[in-house]
Amino acid sequence: MGNTHVARDYYAILGVSRDAGPDEIKRAYRRLARELHPDVNPDPDAQERFREVNTAYEVLSDPEKRRIVDLGGDPMASGAASAGAQDPFSAFGFGDIMDAFFGTTGAGRGRGPRSRVQPGADALIRLRLTLEECASGVTRDLQVDTAVLCSECTGSGCAPGTSTITCDICHGSGEVQSVQRSFLGQVVTSRPCPKCRGFGEVIEEPCRKCAGDGRVRQRRTVTVRIPAGVADGMRVRLAGQGEVGAGGGPAGDLYVEVEEEPHELFTRDGADLHCTVALPMTAAALGATLPLPTLDGVEELHVEPGTQHGTVRTLRGKGMPRLRSSGRIDGYGDLVVHIEVVVPTKLDAKQTELLRQLAALRGEDQPNLAADSSRNGHGLFSRLRGFGR
Incomplete structure (x- = not known):
């Protein structure tokens, strides 16, 4: 009596529907492989289940084998196919195992050479300003030391009249591979080529001015406009004025950070200014009109008779301008005056x-x-x- 083979439901083994797409099948395989792998789950039943999952993935990831399954057949029914399916690592290759655990295939898929042209870094310079300069805004010419494009090689790093050549170690791939044997089989690992450092090309005759870097350090002048209303710690960004990248790559940005100097009269709270007026007790009792310095000039401060110590007077719109605001009242903070009544300590x-x-x-x-x-x-x-x- 001949042997009969019952077609296995590979979709059920992976837990996917019959209309599942390749990405869904791969995700289901990864999930089950991480759960059932012998190094993670030593249970003998889990090992058998792991073999079934590998076989199901091999079938459903192959368009021709999947077509046979959809027609009611079993592409693994033949002796050769069944024998191959007994070893989950030989059934479909080590790359799929690595793909299940790390999301990438390890068998010889390199990233290729990296570009010699790299983006430049950002630069930072600090600028000290007075309170008045923060209020009005200023335009300054600043001296900065940054990396700039090499004028002799224009960023290539090669001496004039020469060019890069293909690396004879990695043959332009930027990587060298080594093969090791492990319990999973042969493991192929890649690392950057030690000769070309992963670029795939070698500069035989470096530029004498930049030593092959494509850039040199140089002091230059940049103009920065500080808007009215800036405060301590704020930064103004100058796009493309930072460090030029290696190999003549695009420059980063230059940030100018404001350092606000302390003021002799005013303290700052956002857009509001605070000051203290020392008022003799006689003036507090009788009332007075005092000259009050502000950022716009001298204002008259009227003190009512009987003013008490700790009285606060607010002058609307006499503080700092707010960034990106307009209008004298809404666009400016207030000047808050704290009155301190002074009692004499020495009397004749x-x-x-x-x-x-x-x-x-x-x-x-x-x-x-x-x-x-x-x-x-x-x-x-x-x-x-x-x-x-």
């Missing part, structure tokens, strides 16, 4: 007598510290008397 005899007379006229020669609490008996003196009992 006449001043002392005048103050005593004023205190007597106002009934303040004997201040009543418990005046606000005398009705309920909980004033300062009553609390002190109670504390000693």
Whole structure:
């Protein structure tokens, strides 16, 4: 009696539908291979399942074999195919195993030579500005030292009249390969060629000016416009004014960072400015009009009679300009004035007598510290008397 072969459901083995695309089949295989590989799962049942998954992937990733499956046949039914399917590593190659674990195939797929032309790095320079310069904006010419394109070789790195040649070690691939045997079979690894450093080409006669780099360091002048309203730590970007890349690659950007100097009168809080006015107690009592410096010039500050220590006055629109804003009020911060009433510490005899007379006229020669609490008996003196009992 002859042997009969029952066609296996390869779609069910991988857990995909019959209309699954190649990418979906590969994702399902990767997931199962990582779960069932003998190095991860030593269970004998898992090893058998791993062989089935490998066979299913070999069939469904091959258009011709998949067509046979869709017609109801089994392309692995023949003796040769079945024998080959017993070894999951020989069934479809080491590259698919590596693809399942690392997402890339390891068998001889190189990345190719890397370009000698590399983008340049960004550069940073700091610029100290006064508060007034931050408020008005300035234009400055700055001296910077950066890498610039070599004028002799124009970035090629080769001496005039010469050019690069193909590397005789990697033959232009930029990589050299080595083969090692492991429990998975033959492992092919690639590394950058030590002679050409991965470029695939060698400069036999380097440019004498740049030593083959394609760029040289040079001091040059750049003009930067600092907009009104910048603050400490802000950066202005000059596109393409940074370091030229190796091999004449495109230049990076130059960043100019603002360092704002402390001001003798004002402290800054964003777009608002703060200052303190020391007001004699007589001026606080009688009222006064004081000259107040601002960024726009001198303003008159009117102090009402009876102004108290700690009073805050706000002058709208007299602070710093806001970046990318317009209008005097909405586009500027405020100037916040903190009034500090100053009590004299040294009085001569006449001043002392005048103050005593004023205190007597106002009934303040004997201040009543418990005046606000005398009705309920909980004033300062009553609390002190109670504390000693």
